[in-house]
Amino acid sequence: MPNSADERFLEKAIHLAERHSRDGIHGPFGAVVTRGNVIVGEGWNSVVASSDPTAHAEIGAIRDACRNLGTHNLAECTLYSSCEPCPMCLAAIYWARIERIVFACNAADAARAGFDDAEIYQEIEKKWSLRKIASRQLNRESGLRVFETWIQNPRKVEY
């Protein structure tokens, strides 16, 4: 029996993973976002079901929470995930300013179930020119003009 708030919310995330993945089309991952001990967002993996490689459980829960709260800033929120976040979701958690993460399974457990993100973690640490995905930098001056215009824009909303 879950006996702390952390355990209770984490079991909710695990339950979302279990319930949605029964069909074999939604991956076995669930997540919830809480603020002040209230669930404000829920998500589950729907990469295959919605043809969206970014539709991980944590991304879904963050987007749902932001929609419900009307903000892109989830400071003071906790994210509960049935599994340790992949690099994409982890970076999204930082961008969302989430305060705390609670998770159940770890990355090795996910790898054994067929979801391996170890290579992505390794690739991210490399300089772009050394990564497996061929990368090329071009037209930097043209891109810099957009940043320069942004810096000078008195209407810009910074975040």
Add this chain to the structure above:
Amino acid sequence: MPNSADERFLEKAIHLAERHSRDGIHGPFGAVVTRGNVIVGEGWNSVVASSDPTAHAEIGAIRDACRNLGTHNLAECTLYSSCEPCPMCLAAIYWARIERIVFACNAADAARAGFDDAEIYQEIEKKWSLRKIASRQLNRESGLRVFETWIQNPRKVEY
């Protein structure tokens, strides 16, 4: 004048960044996804405009391309971005199986415009217990049962 296909598609991504960020609400980032020298997806930063911290240009372009092509797999696609991808977008590019990346500005250029992802790159490299965001692992056994059920599920669609 852009004179190669790479330059032409990259200028399109830069143009999306420029056009959408004029209002000061959309961040100065744009991206396109191509397959076989045809644009199949477009995106621009709408973090503030749509209250979504995951709404980076590359994520938008990947989701748009997947919607248009009806798949979560963008093998044989190239992503053009007005700026070097942040860790969230880079990981999304790997999950999407994109083949090649072409970008204009680098991360330091983005940082000077107020968009700094250096700390996120540093955090991702650390073990979870050493990161700045407080993290906690709980109820692993409960989470493992969902993976076990998934592994045994004859209907599961792997990706």
